[in-house]
Amino acid sequence: MPLLKTITLNDFTKVFVWKITESFEELFRSVALKDISLARLEGMKSESHQNGFLSVRKLLAEAGYSDFDLYYDAYGKPHLEDGKHISISHSHGFSVIVISNVNIGADLEIIKEKTLKLAPRYMDVSHLENLSESDQLTKATVVWGIKESVFKIKNEIGISFKDDIFESEFNLSDKKCSVELRFNTSERFNIIFDFIENYVFVCAFSSAPIGFASDENKQ
Template structure:
């Protein structure tokens, strides 16, 4: 069973990781799903996404929950039936679940060279990546992309632009934390950020302050 790790991100927040190594048939057979979850699974066209969907359910099962404990609101945001906040994410080889007493957004990203090609679309490359080695650029650009994705999971409002509205304070990737800022609709909000790296993956948790 490829349960990978539990990380205590904050005193009331745990990040749980599952390394996706099983074939699809094994993942399907290993976890009971409700009818609406089966429908949702079969609508996913990519096997990678199907595996991620199922690995999240395996992770919840490992933590003592079931598929029935995971609820979704009208906007598609997940909730746990017992009331704690939850955010889920998966990317290729990892699935992750963050459970907290605080509202949060979680994003998982594989560090792939593609992120440097699209970096100018979501960040000021000269400001953030100047003077870094290629490996450092890849790491930092992935962290920044994940921060913006996680902020959007919390806010989820039409019209939010990653390059124009979401920014992060200067940070050193080795420190594992920063603060994100959302300037939108004449309001400014700050979001504490915690991030870690495991293997070639970045895991980012953003909290609603």
């Protein structure tokens, strides 16, 4: 399937979404990989993981880049050669990349029961009070995505999702909130989130208030 959707978050940030319907062979034949990426692909045991990896390279092409423009630092954080910021996430049948002029972190999570069961390990469960079971599941997934997104920006060993990252109270209809990270020092982040089929998409910004500017569906 071609690019499913692009979302313009603001003047300097764009999201690219791919729905993975292709086989490994179809994806592999359609991208060019540098040697280090090929070795990494060959080391993946799961075809789902391989397809996510390759579909991210398809998204890079949609954004005007290639695998040769992408590199990872010693902590595993992705970077683009031209200095723009990039965050990558893939989950089961979807892949997402976010490209911005400012530091961002993005996460894509499928809504599943296990996330709610694990909620006491990573969040203040009082934030789930007075919600239906369905909304509890969705909100717990959003909160997990929020904490993953903030962690992707900071990328520091030792950060605790439950003890160091604190989201403000929010409603699912808000599609935004703020977060405070208390780890060595205190930092605040702006969060936006949305839903793509049965997935939650979250993006964290280290600065500048944002919101959805436009949504361009491409079938």
